Amino acid sequence: MTSSRSLTARELTLGYDARTVVDGLDLDIPPGRITVIVGANACGKSTLLRGLARLLVPSGGTVLLDGRDIHRMPTVQVARVLGLLPQSPIAPDSITVADLVARGRYPHQGWLHRRSGDSDAIVDGAMASAGVLDLAERSMDELSGGQRQRVWIAMALAQQTDLLLLDEPTTYLDISHQIEVLDLLVDLNAERGTTVVMVLHELSLACRYAEHLVAMREGRVVAAGSPSDIVDAELVRRVFGVDSLVVPDPVSRSPMVVPFSRHHRPGEPAR
């Protein structure tokens, strides 16, 4: 059940034009687990994810999928194994949910794309898992932000990949939608053994949902491991430059980060 696909980065260097964003980075994504990448703004986490997803050509180093250089593999082959939900996905205004989700099947459909009953069942299944089956006939521009995000996840589900990469899937969502999406990913990982890699900017949520946490700073990995092992005040200071108190989350027992600020320090009354 657990996916055995391995995704690793070896001395990966990525950049845009003249700017290097990720520098000589090594990373092993544990198969079948949920990995979360965190870091300050502009530390390169999105760039790293895009590099892993084959969207960026590295200026140095390699990304290996099952030990093979991902850039030497045919695009379609990669797409059958690795799915991506980008940061601000674009959809034409009046596309229906069912239509959009169905496009997730393209990597598996040959050139003449004979649409089989199988395919329809998979699409329906994906929509059901994401909880958008009843929205199938609606057009995307009628949906709320949370619903739209779930539709995009449904499309990624329809792609039926062993690996799913998500770039900030919870930005702009309110707390209930954030939790909804993250719980959905946990279900996916549990039911299908999909390896999930996502970038989150909310540190405490990341600690709650990550089985493997990767903390980045200025294009390099500062720490990687299970949240309870690596997250402490010292790490928060190194990665975010913020003093904090790290306590166990009362509900999930994962590390919860309580930041200090100039106006809020322990021992002082709140202003």
Added chain:
Amino acid sequence: MTRRTGSRTRERGPARRRALGALILIAALLTACLASLAVGTAQIPLHTVWHAITAYDPTDPEHIAIVAKRLPRTLAGLAVGAALGLSGTLAQGLTRNPLADPGILGISQGAALAVVTAITVFGATAPSQYLWFAFLGACVAAILVWTIASRGRDGATPVKLALAGAAIAASFGSLVAGVLIANQQALDTMRFWQVGSLAGRGLDVLLPALPAIVLASLGALLMGRSLNLLALGDDTAQALGLKPGRSRLISGALMAVLAGAATAVAGPIAFLGLVVPHAVRFVVGHDYRWVLAYSAPAAAALLVAADVVARIVARPGEVQVGIVLAVIGAPVFIGIVRRGKAAGL
């Protein structure tokens, strides 16, 4: 103490650049004007030009040529150029988009349609008669383009403005075409007008438009502060005390008037209003007060210079100045787009 010296030293650099720029500009203007007076079907030596201005002799045919034909033409070039330069700067400021230009925004076609209507329906013959039509046409086109482009989520982005402008230009162009095909006489007049030319533009064409150009130019020069605030976005501008809607309306009206007047005098001339503010920005920076102030004379100089080129290039005949500017302007425009950063482009 240190801070005061700091800001003063910081201002010295740009001020020096502006001063230098002003000097170059004045020199360019003078050269262009002198060339414009000297060059033509007959090359007239400079000292004769000087005499013609200072000690006008009504019996000297060269003096007559200068004062009766070339001088008005040069003045028209200066006025039209200044109007287009200001109008282009206004367009860029009010759309917050460095690639705006009244010519590309379909405004010239609006003026063209109005002029054609004036000629065929209302029997207007003199520019002074269809002047007002040109204004109206330019304004209507401006409003239409803006409204269409603002439709949708992100408002009037550069791309949507370009597309809306192209759509309006095409639409109005077809209407113009319909009229001209039915009326060959009108076609004969309009096909020369469509290209944008200063040939034969004398005081009779310039003077009726001049008050509008002068007044609107003065108004435009005063809009610098508003444009600077608009550049920060509507919300911030409002927080800083500006009424964005009203400022945009006034700027837009001034832009349409200037573009309309210029088009009424010389026909549709594209690119001048687009390229000049960019060149000016290299020298004076992004403060719209300076950009406006320098755009007017710079555009004037450029137009007159282009007119000189137009007279030289195909001797003894002439190429229209609109062509010369398009041939120069299009590559520059494309160069700007290519160099532009990805954001918004």
Added chain:
Amino acid sequence: MTAQPGTARGPADGSVSRASRTRLGRRVTLVGCALFALTALLFVVALLLGEAGLSPAEVLEAFTGRADRVTAFVVLQLRLPRAIAAALVGVCLGVSGAVFQSVVRNPLASPDIVGVTAGAGTAGVAGVLVFGVSGLALSITVVAGGMLTAVVVAALTWRRGIHGMRLVLIGVGAAALATALTSYLLTRVDVRDAHVAYTWLVGSLNGTDWPIVWVLIALAFVVLVMLGAQRRSLRVLELGDATAAALGFRVERARIGVLLTAVVLAAVAVGTSGPIGFVALMAPQIARRLVGRTSLSLVASAAVGAALVSASDLIAQYLVPTISFPVGVVTGVIGAPYLAWLLAGSRTRSRSGGSS
């Protein structure tokens, strides 16, 4: 408000998406058939109307070979090719416009923006006025001019790929240059020649003869088949570069392939009739509104385009008894109120949140 995860899990057996697809497919087929029927009707009308004052029986005789030479000539050599050309040009323009609007992701996009139309126009005017070309040779010149302009614009846009917005802006610049050159050429000749060139420039089906129509049919067929093969690329490109890449598509290659096909379609259309304004812009939008919930329908756009051009040509020829306008005038005139309608029917959709 938000569906609780779990309540929207229904029978996941494929019935929902299949139903959705069928519904959509049915709608497209319905609209397509209706429009093609309309076009067929207009086609017949085009064959029947005209100065020669032929009765329907006489027109029918022309096809069965029992009419006299004049009737046969009028019907088979004048009206028939023109009617066919009108429909096919409409198809090409409609499809081309649909592709551009999809790739550039803007409802105001059309092949004009890449400078194809303007460049083709300049080539055409130059051909007519400078080189004295006409007929099929002129069409070929025009197509070449349009393609050349598009290639130049694409080359100038290239910076590790073709980004839609840069393409538009550079295309606008190139189009402006081409238009200036055309205007210049128009001033250099006798007014009668200018009138002829101008008429062509506006988009006219006058003088469409069989050689042109055969070439049009052949080219259109080939290109449309090529585009059909790229339908999936189109659907996926709509979803943005990142998603498209994630779905296994070579984004740049797909984009270029699709745009190239669209450009060729537009160039071929312009080669046949001169630049007919607005059809490429209007047809896809009208098609979308007719078909309803879909992102892109090439078939519907083609059908609308065909109907639009056929109708416009009839109006252009017969509306005003004494003057036969070129078809481009009518489409352009329709264009202005069309834009107004687009305006009036628009809702400023504000989405909650920024992403997705």
